[in-house]
Amino acid sequence: MANIVKIFDTTLRDGTQGEGISLSVEDKMKIALKLDALGVHYIEGGWPGSNNKDIEFFNRVKELNLQHAKVTAFGSTRRKDTLPEQDANLNRILEVGVPVATIFGKSWDFHVHKAIQTTLEENLNMIYDSVRYLKSNGLEVIYDAEHFFDGYKNNADYALKTIKKAEEAGADWIVLCDTNGGSLPHEVSEIVAAVKQAVSVPIGIHAHNDCELGVANSVAAVMAGATQVQGTINGFGERCGNANLCSVIPNLQLKLNYECVSAEQLETLTSVARYVSEIANMHLPVNQAFVGSAAFAHKGGIHVSAILRNPSTYEHIAPELVGNKQRVLVSELAGQSNLVFKAQELGLDFDNNNQQSRQLIEQIKEMEHQGYQFEGADATLELLIRDAYGQQEELFTLESFKILVAKHANQASVTEAIVKLNVNGQTVYNAAEGNGPVNALDNALRKCLVEYYPELRNMHLNDYKVRVLDEKDNTAAKVRVLIESTDFDTTWSTVGVSGNVIEASCDALIDSLRYALLGKERTTIQIGEQRERVGVVNH
Structure with a gap:
């Protein structure tokens, strides 16, 4: 005992x-x-x-x-x-x-x-x-x-x-x-x-x-x-x-x-x-031992190739023992092994020798070169993979948007967003106000879509972050926008990059809505659930 x-x-x-x-x-x-x-x-x-x-x-x-x-x-x-x-x-x-x-x-x-x-x-x-x-x-x-x-x-x-x-x-x-x-x-x-x-x-x-x-x-x-x-x-x-x-x-x-x-x-x-x-309203460090989101995250292609064969090669315990999970990060350092893992998580049949997979990894590397970062935006990454393999139905497309901001002396500013979407072949216009351009844009997009997809009423934004990618360009710098959303059952993050913060925000918002509409059809196969580990008993 x-x-x-x-x-x-x-x-x-x-x-x-x-x-x-x-x-x-x-x-x-x-x-x-x-x-x-x-x-x-x-x-x-x-x-x-x-x-x-x-x-x-x-x-x-x-x-x-x-x-x-x-x-x-x-x-x-x-x-x-x-x-x-x-x-x-x-x-x-x-x-x-x-x-x-x-x-x-x-x-x-x-x-x-x-x-x-x-x-x-x-x-x-x-x-x-x-x-x-x-x-x-x-x-x-x-x-x-x-x-x-x-x-x-x-x-x-x-x-x-x-x-x-x-x-x-x-x-x-x-x-x-x-x-x-x-x-x-x-x-x-x-x-x-x-x-x-x-x-x-x-x-x-x-x-x-x-x-x-x-x-x-x-x-x-x-x-x-x-x-x-x-x-x-x-x-x-x-x-x-x-x-x-x-x-x-x-x-x-x-x-x-x-x-x-x-x-x-x-x-x-x-x-x-x-x-x-x-x-406590305190940030939990991603690299905190045992419980951080990066505690069992793998980025290098060689590491990922090894953990696909046996997770114990690069993990000192099974993350499930402490309620955490294994994550594979796809980035410019990634090889095909990373995409194999992510595709298997999505239940997709991934062929190592497929030209499609090589094109996808090159696309991801080029996007990261432009400023995208998928380590904290798994939802955008999943959409990319599904699109590459024809697994994602195009439910709507953005045709245009316009943001109007009015500010008068001694009065609060008023922001309005006007959006034009193509939803199932139909052109849909709508406008909405918000307490800022991103909020107004979010409201307008939802107004366009909830008639067709009422489940979006259960979704809302949890967090919104903006990162300037090259400070030396000052106000002309390219920015990366990371949005976290939730539908009360799950939470996901999406990313957008542009020299225009509103455009980057719009891209991240649209990905967030697209991901939400995967809904109950979204299947996630946790690769680690039935794996064997050397010297560790799974619970």
């Missing part, structure tokens, strides 16, 4: 200290549900002694009926020269009614003297009294030894005395914190091993990422005997962030055979990472 490691998520507390991150109570409730479904063991909801928003969260989280996670409130040890019964911070933890308290105290003698300005002995009393008070009120207590690794390196004897006081007071967990994020994996391993010899309470690790080692230090701590890992989804947190649980969990579970969550829960990891990123 695999060794169990408890996962302590502090996205809702430590994660919100990251620059640019602010979560409402509703946001925190939604994320808590996702974390519980993922199977984390503890959810740190906030610091009730610091703000009313966190108090509201603790009051409302009781409505959620969480199935896996215990909710914990954060706080500090009592103030110096104060009884714990009189400490507002500790009493606020009791008032919110959580089953678990997580409190931090000082481990570094330097901090005792400079930060809280008290004696070493009083600091030990503060730790003991606070843990004992919370335990006497029936709570499970997790003691976070702040700056423990720095404190141990400076004065090992005193650092150990602090956690022994927490143990003596009845702490259920002692978590060693690399608060400044400056420790190295070999130091973490050695110090955790020494602590394991000194105390009998279960040990945890709380690592920060200031040296890009948050995940490595967490893994090193577990291998040295820690059985709890604290971290955040996507590594959100102050400064350079916290240990990223989206990497910690699969590394421990898939590489080292520790049990963190169930295999089925692990398969939701990618969707949880992207959901939390969306709620």
Whole structure:
């Protein structure tokens, strides 16, 4: 049986200290549900002694009926020269009614003297009294030894005395914190091993990422005997962030055979990472390990040729194990193998020796030379392939469009788009206003088409991006427009390129509508579903 490691998520507390991150109570409730479904063991909801928003969260989280996670409130040890019964911070933890308290105290003698300005002995009393008070009120207590690794390196004897006081007071967990994020994996391993010899309470690790080692230090701590890992989804947190649980969990579970969550829960990891990123309004890096959209993406033709034979040649795990998927990028670096993969995904019979395929790859290379980029525009790429193989019916064509923008002093501008389409052999005119030229054009195109294709009412634009391709040309520069659309069931992206931003936008919009009309007839064969992998079991 695999060794169990408890996962302590502090996205809702430590994660919100990251620059640019602010979560409402509703946001925190939604994320808590996702974390519980993922199977984390503890959810740190906030610091009730610091703000009313966190108090509201603790009051409302009781409505959620969480199935896996215990909710914990954060706080500090009592103030110096104060009884714990009189400490507002500790009493606020009791008032919110959580089953678990997580409190931090000082481990570094330097901090005792400079930060809280008290004696070493009083600091030990503060730790003991606070843990004992919370335990006497029936709570499970997790003691976070702040700056423990720095404190141990400076004065090992005193650092150990602090956690022994927490143990003596009845702490259920002692978590060693690399608060400044400056420790190295070999130091973490050695110090955790020494602590394991000194105390009998279960040990945890709380690592920060200031040296890009948050995940490595967490893994090193577990291998040295820690059985709890604290971290955040996507590594959100102050400064350079916290240990990223989206990497910690699969590394421990898939590489080292520790049990963190169930295999089925692990398969939701990618969707949880992207959901939390969306709620926090933070961009999820495409190259983020395990859960990024490029984590299992292949671009070079030689690589793609190899993964078609056996995906393990260029993938360290099956992406499905963490809920991700294999992607093949078609670009100027691609060979026929890339198109073989994409065509097979679409259920098309692709012939390596077919002149058609060679012409298509040359067309794609020329388009990328002109500024197109298909890595983030799979829908446009699919349309190109289908057109090349005669698999796409021409449902409508654009004959012309006109954009009118009127602006009068002290009044908002008015934008109108006039569109002429050929739909099933009939000429269709329509006009629409919008809050800008792209919105007006989108509205006019839909007005032309919804009479013939009412399913387009369920589609809308999610995102719109413009990239200047050659800054030296200033306002005459060619631009690339990337549009993301959704019909609530799926999401797709299309691209257009032109020296005119409206024309580029129109091309991307038309591709988006064409792709939407593939509808339920669109078939996607996931090549990886039945593949065999060396040394990896598919779930």
